[in-house]
Amino acid sequence: MPLSDDMRDVDLKFECPNCSYPIVRKGSWFIVIAGYICAKCRAKVRIGYQEKLAFFERHRKLRRQ
Ligand SMILES: [Zn+2]
Numbered sequence: 001m002p003l004s005d006d007m008r009d010v011d012l013k014f015e016c017p018n019c020s021y022p023i024v025r026k027g028s029w030f031i032v033i034a035g036y037i038c039a040k041c042r043a044k045v046r047i048g049y050q051e052k053l054a055f056f057e058r059h060r061k062l063r064r065q
Contacts, residue, residue: 003031003049003052003056004056006060007027007056007059007060008026008027008028008031009026009028010026010027010059010063012024012025012026012027012030012055014030014047014055016041017043017045018038018041018043019041019043021038021039021040021041023036023038023039027056030047030052030055030056031052034046034048
């Protein structure tokens with residue numbers, strides 16, 4: 001299953017697994033990045049492909065409610 005385009009223009013919230021500091025970015029940003037550096041704790045947060053799939057699916061379900 002590819003990362004589909006339906007979340008591309010949607011604002012998604014992702015929390016740092018280290019300190020829970022949230023970031024909000026468009027789906028298109030999450031599709032292209034492999035990770036980011038947390039602005040609060042400076043941890044290198046890696047977001048793998050499977051993680052992106054699960055993350056997108058979670059937001060998709062939230063939007064249906
Ligand atoms: Zn952090």
